[in-house]
Amino acid sequence: MDFVARVYVVPKPAILDPQGKAVETSLHSLGYEEVGDVRLGKYIEVKLSGDGAAGVEARVEEMCRRLLANEVIEDYRFDVETA
Amino acid sequence: MKWGVLHFPGSNDERDTIYALESVLGYHARLLWHGDRNLADCDAIVLPGGFSYGDYLRCGALARFSPVMEAVADFAKSGGPVLGICNGFQVLCEAGLLPGALVQNRGLKFRCVPATLTVENNTTAFTLGYEDGAQAVIPIKHGEGCYVADQSTLAEIQDHGQIVFRYTSNPNGSIDDIAGVCNREGNVVGLMPHPEHAVDPLTGVTDGQPLFRSVDQWKQAA
Numbered sequence: 001m002d003f004v005a006r007v008y009v010v011p012k013p014a015i016l017d018p019q020g021k022a023v024e025t026s027l028h029s030l031g032y033e034e035v036g037d038v039r040l041g042k043y044i045e046v047k048l049s050g051d052g053a054a055g056v057e058a059r060v061e062e063m064c065r066r067l068l069a070n071e072v073i074e075d076y077r078f079d080v081e082t083a
Numbered sequence: 084m085k086w087g088v089l090h091f092p093g094s095n096d097e098r099d100t101i102y103a104l105e106s107v108l109g110y111h112a113r114l115l116w117h118g119d120r121n122l123a124d125c126d127a128i129v130l131p132g133g134f135s136y137g138d139y140l141r142c143g144a145l146a147r148f149s150p151v152m153e154a155v156a157d158f159a160k161s162g163g164p165v166l167g168i169c170n171g172f173q174v175l176c177e178a179g180l181l182p183g184a185l186v187q188n189r190g191l192k193f194r195c196v197p198a199t200l201t202v203e204n205n206t207t208a209f210t211l212g213y214e215d216g217a218q219a220v221i222p223i224k225h226g227e228g229c230y231v232a233d234q235s236t237l238a239e240i241q242d243h244g245q246i247v248f249r250y251t252s253n254p255n256g257s258i259d260d261i262a263g264v265c266n267r268e269g270n271v272v273g274l275m276p277h278p279e280h281a282v283d284p285l286t287g288v289t290d291g292q293p294l295f296r297s298v299d300q301w302k303q304a305a
Binding site: 015 | 140141144148176177183184186187188189190191229231232233236256
């Protein structure tokens with residue numbers, strides 16, 4: 001079966017995100033005063049095949065830990081759907 | 084003594100490093116390709132600066148999985164001297180051979196300036212040649228040199244003398260002014276500044292020379 005995993009990677013709360021800060025400042029200067037904290041991360045789409053969702057999720061989890069995110073500085077989450 | 088300088092796709096300081104080691108310091112040095120599976124009997128390894136694999140995903144993240152890095156990890160674990168400069172430092176952190184990580188400079192700007200460093204630990208393979216607390220002027224040139232580590236890692240590296248260099252004036256927002264760190268054993272050192280650009284009297288400063296010369300002392304003591 002074909003699946004698609006959608007992986008979201010964002011800087012950990014304790015890590016300063018200067019890009020996010022710059023975007024936040026720009027949103028404020030455009031008049032969006034309601035904007036609080038902005039964090040800039042990555043969206044990664046992975047197409048893959050597998051026998052079932054549980055097995056695919058375990059594989060994606062491993063990919064996140066080994067490569068897609070650096071847990072020293074980043075948090076990740078993902079969802080998996082049949083393609 | 085023979086030095087090996089790794090060459091990843093996108094490295095750009097590998098030839099400057101060879102020049103510094105051979106033409107200025109008088110060592111033998113050779114390039115090692117990222118696809119190599121052995122280190123050709125080199126006595127010390129340098130991971131040079133640049134933008135390995137285009138800095139895709141995260142700086143140093145993809146270079147870490149090059150075939151040559153397995154050999155480097157084995158070499159490091161057996162006590163071999165390994166130096167990571169700039170992107171090479173990022174690769175060593177991604178590979179888990181050094182603690183912490185490097186993220187975008189706090190001021191968002193690429194910084195290209197001479198930096199004054201304090202030698203915080205002069206017992207590593209790459210700092211034996213400096214006096215304890217010595218200052219050295221070594222240039223930096225990076226956009227992602229802000230060193231970060233969580234509080235427990237920071238406490239741990241402080242306790243074990245793993246902070247090797249600090250900036251006297253912090254150029255990038257690095258936690259605790261950290262410019263370079265080492266592993267517990269002191270044979271693996273990474274720093275953002277470029278000692279290979281600080282060896283030739285022709286270009287002004289030579290404060291990087293003792294860094295490379297330190298390995299002679301380290302090998303003698305071993």
